[in-house]
Amino acid sequence: MGAGGRMSISPSELHQKQQHDPxxxxxxxxxxxxxxxxxxxxxxxxxxxxIPRSFSxxxxxxxxxLTFYYLATNYISLLPFPLNYLAWTLYWVCQGxxxxxxxxxxxxxxxxxxxxxxxxDDTVGLILHSSLLVPYFSWKYSHRRHHSNTGSxxxxxxxxxxxxSEMPWFSKYLNNPPGxxxxxxxxxTLGWPLYLTFNVSGRKYERFACHYDPYGPIxxxxxxxxxxxxxxxxxxxxxxxxxxxxxYGISWVIQVYGVPLLIVNGFLVLITYLQHTHPSLPHxxxxxxxxxxxxxxxxxxxYGVLNKVFHHITDTHVAHHLFSTMPHYHxxxxxxxxxxxxxxxxxxxxxxIYKATWREARECIYVEPDEGSKxxxxxxxxxxx
Numbered sequence: 001m002g003a004g005g006r007m008s009i010s011p012s013e014l015h016q017k018q019q020h021d022p023x024x025x026x027x028x029x030x031x032x033x034x035x036x037x038x039x040x041x042x043x044x045x046x047x048x049x050x051i052p053r054s055f056s057x058x059x060x061x062x063x064x065x066l067t068f069y070y071l072a073t074n075y076i077s078l079l080p081f082p083l084n085y086l087a088w089t090l091y092w093v094c095q096g097x098x099x100x101x102x103x104x105x106x107x108x109x110x111x112x113x114x115x116x117x118x119x120x121d122d123t124v125g126l127i128l129h130s131s132l133l134v135p136y137f138s139w140k141y142s143h144r145r146h147h148s149n150t151g152s153x154x155x156x157x158x159x160x161x162x163x164x165s166e167m168p169w170f171s172k173y174l175n176n177p178p179g180x181x182x183x184x185x186x187x188x189t190l191g192w193p194l195y196l197t198f199n200v201s202g203r204k205y206e207r208f209a210c211h212y213d214p215y216g217p218i219x220x221x222x223x224x225x226x227x228x229x230x231x232x233x234x235x236x237x238x239x240x241x242x243x244x245x246x247x248y249g250i251s252w253v254i255q256v257y258g259v260p261l262l263i264v265n266g267f268l269v270l271i272t273y274l275q276h277t278h279p280s281l282p283h284x285x286x287x288x289x290x291x292x293x294x295x296x297x298x299x300x301x302x303y304g305v306l307n308k309v310f311h312h313i314t315d316t317h318v319a320h321h322l323f324s325t326m327p328h329y330h331x332x333x334x335x336x337x338x339x340x341x342x343x344x345x346x347x348x349x350x351x352x353i354y355k356a357t358w359r360e361a362r363e364c365i366y367v368e369p370d371e372g373s374k375x376x377x378x379x380x381x382x383x384x385x
Contacts, residue, residue, distance in 0.1 A: 038338050072095075075087075096266075103129070109129075141226075152284060196211040213227075284379065301353065318335065368382050
């Protein structure tokens with residue numbers, strides 16, 4: 001056979017495959033399009049926020065949550081061993097997934113994407129986030145700054161990668177399968193409370209930073225009263241949990257609420273980690289960073305059926321970073337509208353989540369500019385010590 005016969009795919013198919021290679025680096029140069037051009041490509045109705053529609057998602061999620069709770073507390077104890085243990089495991093996973101969707105709706109409130117009324121968004125967000133022990137206003141403001149500084153090594157707020165020179169001495173000893181497993185386990189179980197309490201994996205501040213501290217460096221004077229309100233919300237729910245422990249016992253509270261909350265926290269950290277940690281994504285120092293390039297330094301992922309459960313925060317995250325006040329129920333349509341304009345600047349990775357998580361833990365250890373590159377302010381993930 002001739003040379004053409006030995007080719008397994010045609011040149012056009014090869015080009016298409018290269019374009020969709022999830023590990024192919026996205027361009028780090030200034031995009032040839034503007035935010036305004038992207039917005040014009042999106043149907044105008046995608047920016048409309050509907051109170052009835054937004055509340056319908058709240059009602060839908062909470063109905064499922066209450067149904068799971070009713071079934072678990074009334075029927076699991078009637079099952080014989082080992083079916084009762086299997087049923088509790090199923091309850092924890094399903095309840096944790098649905099509550100992650102509730103968490104996402106509260107996150108939308110923080111972006112003013114729930115309704116046209118800021119007071120309504122904050123009221124709903126405060127109630128929903130507090131019920132999951134999240135300080136609503138505290139996280140709202142730090143997360144807003146994350147959106148304002150995405151991809152910046154100096155000013156981004158969360159999952160800020162370190163240059164090789166700033167890596168702790170023990171990092172090279174964790175750069176192996178057991179070390180990666182341990183790091184992932186700690187990140188997915190303790191990462192969220194450690195971030196809120198000690199700013200672990202967050203932006204560097206000159207002094208101790210904590211999401212519960214109204215006078216901490218994360219917040220300005222205009223925000224401090226609302227940080228107090230966030231703390232009151234978390235303390236109120238904590239007190240309710242205490243009363244439930246007194247009435248029903250700690251094991252009951254852990255079974256019904258505690259384990260699903262751990263799953264919510266794990267999904268939250270995993271989703272955020274995978275949105276901003278990818279071998280193809282650049283980070284920038286102050287000499288190269290601008291808002292649009294930073295906003296594009298994120299990736300859409302495929303969580304299968306959980307995309308719907310999580311209200312598509314997983315597979316429309318690029319559009320969310322570009323237009324964060326857009327309701328989640330329009331994000332899929334908006335993503336389809338802007339993909340032709342984004343071209344190579346749009347990154348989607350359909351790698352199964354468990355594989356992607358392990359790959360990113362292996363490949364994305366620190367960031368450095370490419371050796372010999374003229375773009376000294378553009379940093380890429382590397383893993384060689």
